[in-house]
Amino acid sequence: MFTDSSDLYDLVYSFKDYEKESAEILRIIKAIRPDCKTILDIGCGTSEHHRYLNKHFSIDGIDLNSKFIETSKKKNPAGHYRVENMVQFDLEKQYDVIICLFSSIGYLQTMNEIIAALKCFNKHLNTDGLVMVEPWLNKDTWQNGKVHMITIDNEDIKICRMNTSYTSGDLSILNFHYLVGTKDQGVQHFQEEHKLRLTSKEEMLKAFQLADFDVTFDEKGLFGRGMYHGKKIKI
Numbered sequence: 001m002f003t004d005s006s007d008l009y010d011l012v013y014s015f016k017d018y019e020k021e022s023a024e025i026l027r028i029i030k031a032i033r034p035d036c037k038t039i040l041d042i043g044c045g046t047s048e049h050h051r052y053l054n055k056h057f058s059i060d061g062i063d064l065n066s067k068f069i070e071t072s073k074k075k076n077p078a079g080h081y082r083v084e085n086m087v088q089f090d091l092e093k094q095y096d097v098i099i100c101l102f103s104s105i106g107y108l109q110t111m112n113e114i115i116a117a118l119k120c121f122n123k124h125l126n127t128d129g130l131v132m133v134e135p136w137l138n139k140d141t142w143q144n145g146k147v148h149m150i151t152i153d154n155e156d157i158k159i160c161r162m163n164t165s166y167t168s169g170d171l172s173i174l175n176f177h178y179l180v181g182t183k184d185q186g187v188q189h190f191q192e193e194h195k196l197r198l199t200s201k202e203e204m205l206k207a208f209q210l211a212d213f214d215v216t217f218d219e220k221g222l223f224g225r226g227m228y229h230g231k232k233i234k235i
């Protein structure tokens with residue numbers, strides 16, 4: 001996953017407008033769960049959203065990547081951050097809202113993992129809790145073989161990240177090639193493979209239902225990938 005590129009994450013994704021996304025998340029939470037005080041961000045990455053959301057909520061995060069967790073702690077010192085696998089974790093705490101953004105759930109490779117994760121999300125929500133999950137692409141929206149490129153051209157660092165992609169069964173496989181140039185280290189090249197499941201809307205809706213959520217799908221979402229909104233069902 002983001003093993004070799006974790007230090008570059010915020011630069012590579014600087015094209016994303018995290019402030020605007022956070023304002024939209026705030027708007028949705030205020031509309032659906034106006035009394036929300038606490039948020040857990042699952043697959044929080046470097047927690048760029050938290051720099052804005054922490055003005056309104058107490059926000060914690062979990063991620064598989066320990067470097068991202070260290071970065072998150074620096075960005076939001078009031079938050080609690082832990083290295084955890086979203087498929088199975090127990091923070092012994094419940095939250096008003098859970099967010100899982102920018103396709104973090106796409107990294108789960110089987111339906112069993114997705115269902116297990118959503119059940120775990122449910123367990124960490126207060127009564128009337130809300131979960132917002134921004135998915136990865138699905139088989140209808142996926143475009144096979146496309147070449148993508150992101151470039152960063154700063155004074156002290158230049159990055160070119162280029163990838164092709166293909167599918168294998170339900171998985172989309174992206175091979176990222178990084179060229180990173182700095183004065184001290186010259187030009188370095190490394191590769192990273194990312195595997196994300198192409199899960200259909202029907203499969204996702206079913207998974208939410210199995211995990212005891214009343215679920216709806218907003219096609220637009222934050223970034224054109226849509227957003228699942230799941231309300232915890234009272235049992």
Ligand SMILES: C[S@@+](CC[C@H](N)C(=O)[O-])C[C@H]1O[C@@H](n2cnc3c(N)ncnc32)[C@H](O)[C@@H]1O
Nearest residue numbers: 043044045063064065084085086101102104107
């Ligand atoms: C594309 S990044 C999104 C990060 C962040 N939510 C954002 O909006 O920038 C996907 C994140 O999911 C995390 N991730 C992938 N699989 C995970 C798992 N099983 N448990 C926890 N985190 C996971 C990765 O480490 C990575 O930080």
